[in-house]
Amino acid sequence: RFLSKAVVSTQSTGAEGVANDTESKIDEFRDQLNADEMESMKKSIGELREWANDDNKSVDELREKLNEVQQSSLKLFEMAYKKNMANNSEGGSGESSTHDAEYKDAK
DSSP states (O other): OOHHHEEEEEHHHHHHOOOOOOOHHHTGGGGGGGGHHHHHHHHHHHHHHHTTTTHHHHHHOOOOOOHHHHOOOOOOOHHHHHHHHHHHTTTOOOOSSSSOOOOOOOO
């Protein structure tokens, strides 16, 4: 039983870390995210936190919810990344956003 509580504690800590990281990324990419998708993700994060603090949830249930939130966040931020790339490629001049550096030989 002690081992089970330790595993649950570790999973709960991991869930809180994922929740915090995902919320941070939502704030960072707010401009690229669809409002409905963002609210849905925030709801999933809230559910994950509830599950992490629910002593009646098994390790497997918590792990499953954690995986669900991670997969959803990956899809959400992939969409944000693609939107950001599309917006950058639509920029006026069509020039690349990177520039070649100029070097002089020191001879």
